[in-house]
Amino acid sequence: MIISKKTPLAIAIAVAGVVTSGHTLAQDAKPVLEEVLVTAQKREQNLQETPISISAFDAQALKDQGIADIEDVSNYVPNVQIAESPGGSTGATIGIRGSVTVNPAITWEPTVGIYMDGVFIAKNVGGIFDVAELERIEILRGPQGTLYGKNTVGGAVNLVTRKPGDEFAGTVKIGGGNFGYTEGFVSIDSGVLAEQLRVNVAVSKKDRDGFYNNTSVDPQAADKFKELDSTAARLAAAYQLSEALEIYYTYDWANKDNTPSFPQYEPAGSKTERRKNGAVNGVKYDKSENNGHALHISYDMGDMMLKSITALREMSFDDSNDYDGSDFTGFHAERHVEHEQLSQEFQLVGSIGSVDIVGGLFYFNEKADIDNPYFAYGPANPPTAPTATNNRINNFYGSESTSIAIFGQADWHITEQLTLSAGLRWTEEEKDQYIEHVLAYSDDALTGINLASDVTLLPYTTSNETWSNTTPSLIISYQLQEDVSVYAKAAQGWKSGGFNGEADTAAIAQTPYDEETVTSYELGMKARSFNQRLQSNIALFQNDIEDLQLSEFVGASGYSQIQNAGQATIQGLEIEILAALAEGLNLNVNYGYLDAEYDEFISYGMDIKDSAKFPYTPEQKASVGLEYVRNLSAGEFSARVDWSYTDDFDVYHDKDAAALTTVEAFEVVNARISLSEIALGKGNTRLEMALWGKNLTDEEYRLNGIPFTQAGYAVNYYGDPRTYGVEASLSF
Template sequence: MLKPTVRTPLALAVAVALSSGQVYAEAGALEEVIVTAQKREQNLQDTPVSVSAFGAAAIADQNIQDVADVSQYVPNVEIAETPGGSTGATISIRGSVSINPAVTWEPPVGIYVDGVFVAKNVGGLFDVAELERIEVLRGPQGTLYGKNTIGGAINLISKKPAEEFGGTLKISAGNYRYKEGFFSLNTGRLADRAAFNVALNVRKRDGFYENTSTAAGAVDDYKKLDTQAARIAGSFDITDRLEAYYIFDQSKKDNTPAFGQFDAAGSSFEKKDKGANDGSIEDSSSTSGHALHLTYDLADNITLKSITAYRSMSFEDAGDYDGTGVAGFHTRRDVDSDQVSQEFQLIGNADRFDYVLGAFYFKEESGAKNPFDIGGVEGLVKNGYGVDSQSYALYGQADYYLTDQWTLTGGARWTKEEKEAYIERVDGTGVGFGGNIPRTKAKDDWTNVSPMAVLTYAFSNEASAYFKVSKGWKAGGFNGEAQNVDIFKKSYDEETVTAFELGLKSRWMKDRLQLNAAVFQNNVKDMQLSNYLGAYSLIENAGEATVRGLELEVLAALTDSLTANLNYGYLDPKYDSFKDQAGNELKDVNKFPYAPKTKISAGLEYKQSLGFAHLVGRLDYSWVDKYYVYHEPATAELTKSGDYRLWNARIALEDIQVGTDESIEVAIWGKNLTNEEYRVNGVPVADQNGNFVGAANYYGDPRSYGIDVAYRF
């Protein structure tokens, strides 16, 4: 008799999984990958969700240093730094993206740290001192998540305190004077009731490009790295039924801005090694968070969980957005954001079904000071904007096992969001920047119910297929960068998506070949897109769109020691209707931002015991099709990225025994080995008449390489 397809709730927000590049052959077969969903274990192959996950070993083997590094390995996912900086994240999943990190807007893709939603993408590329895994879920998430996310979710899960005493000390060095120090200590179980972990990570590196500007305050080099991350975690067995888990994390970055090189309209695609940006001065951020998880076993088959969290973020930058050494258009941003959240989950199972019920509350206060320096006059235009928002949600999902082969899953989410935004401006130009705006407020609220359903069929213990229909929803909001009060007061509409997905999870050839695939169609209404107007950006609703795609992930155990993986993503987004304010139909000319048509990644991993150590070698290749950064044709052409390919590699000697419980690991690594030159994004540059004459474009990091030495005890 076949085992049920899924014997746990589909709460994959906390899935523990190995990436396809990390799973390796064991006696000629692929290992069974065990995932946990709300403290319960299941086989990853039995989960009807499109998810890619990277365990601790994969993070090390593929030299993943932040969320952006994950992008090249996951189908239909693009993650890039926001233009001009190195701490903000632009994340696109299946064509859902927000390209401007203004605090009055919220992203369609959620970042979660240990189950806690991070409200803003500005400052989103923060470091976490010690990660256990990274998970990327594609498609709407809401029936098992605290915050509704319309495009998908990225989960950062840090390591829990170990049961035994031990730790790791690692030092690294590389080109561009790269230096890294990492320390982690586990106390082990104390008095059979508590365990603690402390971790600290410091990274420093010179910049990649030289700033030839001699302007006062301008940085000497671009993209200099100076980061610190710390984490403290404690787990407590308060009683036999009650557990507590507390995490504090902190990340500080004191980097320098990215190099925005000016590319004139019609110029050739050529990256420069140096240039003058007189307004490139600062790019720093600080994030911290407290989270308390309480788990109480009400009965053998019912568990109550509580997640109480507070996070804060501050971000400061001063960037040059004309891309030249002439005092043209510079901006500064001083952002503060604080959030509190409370989530309750009731998780249980009965004879033929499992269930998750949840309640969620979220409150955020975010504000920004955003002055413009124009023509060398500091603060000629002073902008201020912000938002206070509250979100309430009830959600639930249940799996009903019709037979040993058929499983029916249903869920729904009710959400209410309230937002009050403000705007203020002092315009010293007298022309072109909207004029003075006294502090003005506007408020609105939105309510939504989003259902989902999945039907899963297990062909055997090795293969299953599923069909999923789900609704996704994103609240409306206000344009904090509006040019006048009338535009600001009119909230833009909520965005909705109806998503259809047909998936396959399978193992073949006696567990030597794994093939997972998904085809999907998203029907989007009122897609929220950011329109760049030369100095300000506005969210506008793009009518209707249909996004179709394919995702294929293949893993093969070629020998007992050699594993290969291939990932393929195909995306076909089209606007069904996109009219401007004058009623002109633009569906055939407007572009989809951060939506490359094709994306391929492949990897080889070799593991072999040498007696005194384990040899681990990995080679990764990725190819990304061309994509656009903006939807409006003129700005899209000025900043588009051509197709590009990246090669990364790492070779390590692991588990070199130097004592009874002590070992050393030595590794060499390289990223972008062929020194590929490629655009990441850009900011269009307009003349005094408002005509776009070029763009300050930003390019991917050059070749880097280094050596790691780790001591484990």
């Protein structure tokens, strides 16, 4: 079922009107909304006192709303789109307020930064992974830089994991569902050991059969599409060396051994329809492994806290995908990626009189090597020789990037009501890249020739460039009443230029694309009323973008490249409402609106501003959630249902590519029912049992796709079908 485009806005306004009218929220009622704490500005703050557009999900919300990884957040946050990248289940395409990196190429910068416990995660390949002991997710909308190690133009996703507790405790969870889904989770806190050492160990395991059957005759092809085999583990140790000095170490590891998504072959004009079966011979594996060490050292100097964050992360990624969507070898590709990053950040956080300050020094280095062979334009594959009838292009490329930055922000509390915040960031980034293409062999029937040796198509080519930039931010916030504040914000975000790692000529490989700059203006209000029973957060913004970096898939050559759109303007609105309707009954309503247009877009000598599309920019997006909690004699009963709506949007800026891959408007309904706090014995042992369901209406909707405009078709990828299951957890 798809509803009218105008319906989400009407629902959001209508619900807001009912909630704020006073008929639903009686002044003398008892229930109130809880305080939400965030660390978006490097210090613990009340969400309502943070003058930026931010959405936060604590551990209870993550559980109640079925948020297993960052992709699930997309349903509940206005003007945020998060989806698996085309073809795989471990790469993330993240768009905030129309800023997005469509292709997760390892040589390109992400538009939205992902941080785990303050550590920047460099690439969107491998960006969707399980995190054991996730305590909170914060979504920051708009440019980030004066408070963060890495400068990002779209926003930031903060993943905050739980620190070890002071008491010996643990949680064990098991669950299962349709499509053969099983999960298990164990977490143990040691409590305080000798000399103030606290340790937590957590392990998570998830498995699921594929959603769709692959009927290919090729024995090397996967039997099912989108099988899940995911394992994650985390070790955290906090050591209080003295009253002033704490050392905190974490190690996280995540491994996925999945099969790729179903690439549905769809010629121009095809109906949006999710199929259950297909014969696709190039779909084989979709694997990723992430691990990271992070050492946090905090030294309390009274009014100031000096922090050091040293982190080393490694990621490997391997997939084999089919981009013709058939049991013939038209165009297949593999990716084998090795990536490592090293970062060092120093922060000084504290207060001097009426001024709160955050200052930072940041160093970052990353290296990546990619083996990206593809097989193209061959006749049918006999199972006995799966690749013997195709041209094989061995595409090798890699990059190294080094970034240094100085950043800081000062918040001057001029009066109890008025605060002026100013920030500045200087960044320099250097990038080196190499690339080489080799034709491994050719087939007689296809080309008429038989090559006895490899042929170099693109000789080993290197590129180097350095970019630097200074970006400011300014925020004025004023507290109108005790629980009502307004703010005005102007900030710049910057993303360095780079090189096209998938280029097919030396000229393209050595020609850098330009850096991107976003100047953002935002007006916001954060309010609580009706005796802490209604929370209303509203933001209006405008982003002026210069040299917008856009990915273009060149289907005929089998690679993607970045184009710069000269100037663009994105305007929007965000409304987030929380209401305690009655004792145990809470409502949330979110609404986002985007209006995006190009002011100038010169492509191959022509201005295409009137025909080019904006990727991942639905005009309207809305969600409504209703939760009921009641204490029973057996425990605490909780029931929650969430509905979300996403307007239609395009995946690519090229109008022909967009037409083949357009995502039509869709709705998703999720729900969860649980009985928790069931006492077992006389101690603190508690049992929780739950039923959950996702996409309960079994909505069929596209996520994205890969277009071949010259051939007049695309392979498109769809959202998951209806899933449901049960779980039980024991805490002690």
